[in-house]
Each structure stands twice: as C-alpha cells, then as structure tokens.
Amino acid sequence: MRISPLPKSLFSEILNLKKGKILLLGGPDTGKTYLLERLVNLLKRKVSLGVIDCDLGQSRVGPPTTIGWAKIGKSFKFGKNLRVRDFYFVGSLSPAGNIKRSLKGVKFILKKIDPQINILLIDTTGYIKGEEAVDFKIKKINLIKPDLIIALQKKKELEDILKNVKLKRLFIMRPYPKVKRKSFTERAKYRDNCFKRYFSSGEKFLFGKSIFKRLNRKDKDFIDKIVSLQDKQGKDLALGKIIAEKEKDFLILTPLKKPKKIVRGVIGLCKWKLMP
Structure with a gap:
C-alpha cells in the first residue's frame, strides 16, 4: 500500500x-x-470518460435521492448542468437504513454505462462508520469490482473495509487539508438549491394514488414527499414532489413534460421544503 499526500503519480497510473x-x-x-474534479479535468481530453455519483445527499450528477451517471465531454466544466444519461431513485438522502435499494441502484446504473466509456469514475458517500456502513461499502465494492480504488484516509478508518475486499489496485492518499468541512446547514442548503433547480421548470399534474408504492409502508403523511415517476418498464423518468392530496389522487410538481407515459411511481423516504 502506497501512501501519498498528493496524487502526482496517481495520474500516470x-x-x-x-x-x-x-x-x-x-x-x-x-x-x-475535489479529487473527482481534478481527475475529470485531467482525463476529459485524453479518454472517453464517465462519472457515476452515488452520493445521494450531495450528488453532482442528477438530483438528490438518486444514483446517476453522465458522460463527460471535452469541454465540460463543473458548475454546469450535467446531462444525466440514466438515474435510479433510491428515495433517501443516505444509504443508512436503505441499503438494499442503494445497492440495487448501483447494479442498475452499472448496466446502463455506455460500452464506449474507457474510464469510469465512481464517487461515493462518506458513510463509513459503524457495522452497517462497513458491510455496505464491502458489498458495494464487490458489486462494482473496481480496477482501482483511491482511498482518502486520515488514519486507519478505512481498514475494516479494505481488508475485506479483493483489490486489483489500491492507492491510499491523505485527505486534502484545504477541504472545508461542511456543516449540516451547508449540506442542507446545497440539497435545497439542487431541488430548486430541478423543479424550477416543473408543472403540476394529477396522478392516481393506486400507481404508487411506498418505501415506508407505514407512511401516511405524503405532502412534500419526493417521488419517482416511472414508465411501464419501471424506468425512472423524473422526480416529483407531492404538493396536495385528494381522495384518489396526488397533485405532483414535476419537470416531466409527458405525464401520460407514467404508469408507476415510488414514494420515497424524504421530504423537501424550501429553506428560508
């Protein structure tokens, strides 16, 4: 295992x-x-590049609550909207308590990757502490079968994960010292802005309650819940937000332009209310 404060030799590898x-x-x-941005800027003109973002709460590819992937063009710049090729609705802002669906989402997206992609960068959540988190990361790595793992480790907090997976190549780095620690409020504000952009062109449509399944079967409070709107194959076409409930219908805000395609839906675990 090599430990390097900076990834200079990593790029050639x-x-x-x-x-x-x-x-x-x-x-x-x-x-x-930050490392993802550096790698994208380095590689985008050299190889056919794709990115999967598994960070449900702080996603750069697709809206929060989803796992998505995008192809990176040569002129791509972070801060611009990525054209999401496919996404999978996990329905929560963290894999905690929603492990099976998170892994199912990773498996789904991997099958959708364009075979012309040479290098696929996969960003993950910071969920690493506790038995559930370690088990989740091990299962995710075994599912993805990465050719290279870049581990940003302060001390030995990743060892329980790394010692339990088959590694082809491993590069261990110190965390970037200049990375600013994000507060809970800052993370919530980022999600708020992501949802605002996503729903900014949205329209309101009525959908029958009968087409929806609930990730939480005990759920009875649906206002402001984030939902996925799906076609007959179960493909996620767009997200929606429940803004009103009637006897047999939900009134849902969504950027989807062709609501007639929707025959299924999933009510997620999280709500979104505009922050003050």
Missing part, C-alpha cells in the same frame, strides 16, 4: 489503466469531490 472503473473511497470532508 490511471492513464496506464486505459480502460476500467475507478472508485473514490473516504469519509465525509476528505476531498473526494
């Missing part, structure tokens, strides 16, 4: 990979997203 999956692993505020 990635270029030598030529084709494969690269997974970024680390706790919260270790610089995974």
